[in-house]
Amino acid sequence: MITTKIETLSFNIILHAGNARSSSMEAIAFAKEYDFEAARQKIEEANEEFAQAHHVQTQLLQEEAEGKKNEVSVILVHAQDHLMTAMTVKDLANEMIEMYEKIKQVEGQ
Numbered sequence: 001m002i003t004t005k006i007e008t009l010s011f012n013i014i015l016h017a018g019n020a021r022s023s024s025m026e027a028i029a030f031a032k033e034y035d036f037e038a039a040r041q042k043i044e045e046a047n048e049e050f051a052q053a054h055h056v057q058t059q060l061l062q063e064e065a066e067g068k069k070n071e072v073s074v075i076l077v078h079a080q081d082h083l084m085t086a087m088t089v090k091d092l093a094n095e096m097i098e099m100y101e102k103i104k105q106v107e108g109q
Contacts, residue, residue: 006071012056013079020049021086024093031093031100039097046090053083 027042057080060070070076 004071006060006073007075009056009060010073010075010079013053014082016049016053016056017079017083017086020046020053021082021089023049024086024090027093028096031097034100034104036097036101039093039100043090043093043097046086046093050087050090053086057083 023042023046027039027046030036030039030042060076064070
């Protein structure tokens with residue numbers, strides 16, 4: 001089976017979104033241990049992965065804007081879903097880091 005361009009781009013989005021989600025989850029774990037420096041580093045890693053995923057996504061959008069129609073496949077839909085879910089996890093991770101910082105302040109540690 002020959003992998004099409006759309007499949008390759010889709011798998012790249014999934015790869016980078018998955019890495020970003022993993023880094024975001026690690027950020028939550030670090031925040032839970034009150035290691036806020038490590039938590040923020042993991043958020044930065046997630047941001048770097050999101051930049052890569054968005055770069056791939058932008059390629060698809062630019063092609064479509066130029067009139068080149070891309071085939072919408074289940075794998076592309078899955079990739080977009082994966083990316084949006086990972087973005088939500090990162091947003092929640094940022095909120096949880098702030099929450100754990102406040103908890104630490106209240107505990108007086």
